[in-house]
Amino acid sequence: MTRSETRVLHFRLEPEQKGLYLTLPFEMPENVECFELSYRYPKNATNVVDLGLIDTRGEQVGASGSNKYEIFVSETDATPGYIPTSLDAGKWQIMIGAYKVGAEGIDLEYTLRFVFKQGRWLIGDNHSHTNASDGILSRQALAEHARNQGLDYLIITDHNMPLSPEDTPKVPGLTVIPGVELTLYGGHANFLGSRKPYDGPFFSNDLAGIKAHFESARERGATIVINHPMHEYLPFTFDMHALPFDLIEVWNGPMRPSNLKAIALWQKWLESGRKVPAIAGSDYHRDELGLGLGLPTTVVYAQSASPRDILSALHAGKSYFVYQQKTARLEMHYGNAGIGDSHDFEPGQRLEIKIRGAKAGDLVKLIGSDFTHEFPLIESKGDFEAFFTPQKPGFVRLELWQSLYGILPPLPVLVSNPIWVD
Numbered sequence: 001m002t003r004s005e006t007r008v009l010h011f012r013l014e015p016e017q018k019g020l021y022l023t024l025p026f027e028m029p030e031n032v033e034c035f036e037l038s039y040r041y042p043k044n045a046t047n048v049v050d051l052g053l054i055d056t057r058g059e060q061v062g063a064s065g066s067n068k069y070e071i072f073v074s075e076t077d078a079t080p081g082y083i084p085t086s087l088d089a090g091k092w093q094i095m096i097g098a099y100k101v102g103a104e105g106i107d108l109e110y111t112l113r114f115v116f117k118q119g120r121w122l123i124g125d126n127h128s129h130t131n132a133s134d135g136i137l138s139r140q141a142l143a144e145h146a147r148n149q150g151l152d153y154l155i156i157t158d159h160n161m162p163l164s165p166e167d168t169p170k171v172p173g174l175t176v177i178p179g180v181e182l183t184l185y186g187g188h189a190n191f192l193g194s195r196k197p198y199d200g201p202f203f204s205n206d207l208a209g210i211k212a213h214f215e216s217a218r219e220r221g222a223t224i225v226i227n228h229p230m231h232e233y234l235p236f237t238f239d240m241h242a243l244p245f246d247l248i249e250v251w252n253g254p255m256r257p258s259n260l261k262a263i264a265l266w267q268k269w270l271e272s273g274r275k276v277p278a279i280a281g282s283d284y285h286r287d288e289l290g291l292g293l294g295l296p297t298t299v300v301y302a303q304s305a306s307p308r309d310i311l312s313a314l315h316a317g318k319s320y321f322v323y324q325q326k327t328a329r330l331e332m333h334y335g336n337a338g339i340g341d342s343h344d345f346e347p348g349q350r351l352e353i354k355i356r357g358a359k360a361g362d363l364v365k366l367i368g369s370d371f372t373h374e375f376p377l378i379e380s381k382g383d384f385e386a387f388f389t390p391q392k393p394g395f396v397r398l399e400l401w402q403s404l405y406g407i408l409p410p411l412p413v414l415v416s417n418p419i420w421v422d
Contacts, residue, residue: 038070050097056090075306124153127281133158143169187236194222230261251280277317320416342420
């Protein structure tokens, strides 16, 4: 259930304040996802009061004159005339424009509603291209395609071409996150969440110049992804130990040998104690046989649908990846720790697994630093539930293997990030 809080504020306008702009301060609480504001007063020919909103930095979020009696603002959307913005905790102000004030004065009532963030699973695609590079769809068409596919978010990562605010498409119900794929002859990397991750041209002919781009992107808050490191003809050949990054793309497009090799590389990192979360992306350019937007799809547990919260959850590894949107869904917990979380090792504590939408013949694998546990093949279509007791500290992640269409050899159709049992 969504948690919200409502406050009512009152303000008195006197006749001598006619023609002035005044402010009514209020405190924005922590972790607000959406702010709603309405006001009322006896509006008539002699009483007209304008509305506006100012954030913690003293910046104008919007101004709507007197023609709107209620507005809303969130990080992803807002009433026309207002700017989607981060609802940072602290002192905000309501702008009160005393356009007309009758001889009796005006008593105003403002109702403030704060809708708080609440964790939820969102589905999206972390790697896509438009006709701004080598895709075929415009940015707006791609966003509309994503929403029609049932995605909640889309990260646009055109080759060496950042997504500017004016070019960011808007589709109701879809969060579009800016990104850019740094595309070099020696490897590709996605810089997510930054409009301008580096200055100057994209290219460099030496590792020092490439490293400077990576370091600039990190300083500017980008989430950095090493893309398709074991790709058949576009592998990542730069020294990854020399570059700062946050995530590794282990599943790029259709599941195939290069992705299995990337998962194996990631597994070695995990076994060595490197807590590098994985990520997946379709690398979408156009719809073709076996290729499409959301193939694979990422399912991420975020505190809101804002770009910042989605990227934060991806960065923390609170995600798993599925072959397509309709593939099975996973819940996995060790005590109160979920995917991407850490929990102290407790002898006898069981890992709880729930998979919705499994198919007959599916194989569930639990993988740790020194073991792979395979459950008996799932006998019938439906839900799967099981428990597993880790015997020592480390990590546990899950893979669901399936023979697609009943004719292809079994391949992973679901891959999760680990739960860390420290």
